[in-house]
Amino acid sequence: MKTLKCDLCDVTAEGETFEEWMDALRPHYMEAHADVINDPSHTREDMEKWMAENQARFDAA
Numbered sequence: 001m002k003t004l005k006c007d008l009c010d011v012t013a014e015g016e017t018f019e020e021w022m023d024a025l026r027p028h029y030m031e032a033h034a035d036v037i038n039d040p041s042h043t044r045e046d047m048e049k050w051m052a053e054n055q056a057r058f059d060a061a
Contacts, residue, residue: 002061007054008033018058 003014004021011028015021029037036042 002058004058004061007057008036018055021058022054
């Protein structure tokens with residue numbers, strides 16, 4: 001089980017896999033960082049970059 005901080009604040013989430021960690025983080029992200037999720041300027045490329053960067057953080061933990 002890995003524990004990682006949110007990429008935007010100090011809240012942590014746990015997961016055995018990156019997908020589990022992302023699912024555990026999702027409720028926090030939806031509440032605390034809704035502005036980021038709902039930003040209309042974010043593109044699919046932005047989402048893919050976020051996924052790649054956070055997958056790397058998870059793998060390194």
